[in-house]
């Protein structure tokens with residue numbers, strides 16, 4: 696009996712941990728990474744069986760496998776402007792980039808035959824790196840910008856030859872401040888070189904449910920706003936700066 700009295704307060708420890716929001720924060724973050732690694736592990740053989748290797752069609756598998764993850768984290772995703780994605784042929788999607796959670800919103804609206812541009816370090820992220828490669832993600836070396844530009848010039852050609860859509864984060868890095876960093880030019884050169892429209896997508900700030908400093912990761916809603924296309928037909932490299940400025944205005948005002 697005495698022993699039981701000793702033990703029972705100890706049983707409260709996991710309960711207290713469970714209810715502590717700091718614990719929830721770390722648990723959700725750990726769970727997210729671990730679950731994505733596991734899903735990637737499932738997606739790798741599925742992709743190899745379906746396409747035999749690196750192929751944009753594998754993005755369908757990734758999209759399908761990722762769509763339930765929001766529920767596991769207590770998140771809802773609301774999309775507006777879905778009709779703006781109903782375009783034939785290739786285009787460039789640009790969006791703000793807050794954190795790795797962006798993948799959830801991305802997979803919610805990812806059109807067919809659409810992949811993304813990412814920093815090359817992502818390829819070393821274990822199973823996630825491998826599935827990114829299998830999904831046709833275009834890797835760039837941000838430290839060697841001349842290489843990055845060459846890769847993106849090639850991507851402009853491939854987009855047209857293979858009827859591919861590309862999602863680019865024009866800020867070029869993550870930014871959780873709820874505003875937009877200055878845009879880099881790559882996404883706009885890409886769209887102009889391929890003469891395809893740009894579709895801006897705005898992710899709402901995660902600050903309503905996620906606070907890195909305060910260690911809070913609550914339930915919440917991610918709002919995705921798909922905006923009308925911006926045409927680039929007839930533009931040349933001289934127009935890239937004004938196109939980037941215009942897109943930045945559109946992004947900050949919505």
Ligand SMILES: CCCCCCCC/C=C\CCCCCCCC(=O)SCCNC(=O)CCNC(=O)[C@H](O)C(C)(C)COP(=O)(O)OP(=O)(O)OC[C@H]1O[C@@H](n2cnc3c(N)ncnc32)[C@H](O)[C@@H]1OP(=O)(O)O
Nearest residue numbers: 734735738757760813814840843847867879880881882884
């Ligand atoms: C079931 C599976 C479960 C697992 C789940 C896994 C799911 C996976 C699926 C999906 C997840 C994916 C999630 C990915 C998330 C990752 C996101 C990232 O990694 S974001 C970082 C990388 N992306 C970028 O950085 C792009 C944006 N950056 C650019 O476009 C830059 O422009 C860049 C890198 C090409 C060059 O950067 P600069 O730092 O040199 O800056 P600048 O000012 O743009 O360029 C300098 C000069 O070069 C010209 N320039 C730039 N690009 C050019 C080009 N293509 N052609 C000609 N000139 C160009 C510019 O006009 C500028 O010249 P003038 O100042 O105007 O004279």
Ligand SMILES: CCCCCCCCCCCCCC(=O)OC[C@@H](O)COP(=O)(O)O
Nearest residue numbers: 727728731794795798820821823867868869
């Ligand atoms: C050991 C690695 C574990 C990897 C677990 C991955 C779980 C989720 C997969 C999402 C991939 C999204 C990657 C991402 O969002 O990368 C960040 C870069 O865009 C920009 O980063 P930086 O701040 O500019 O370096």
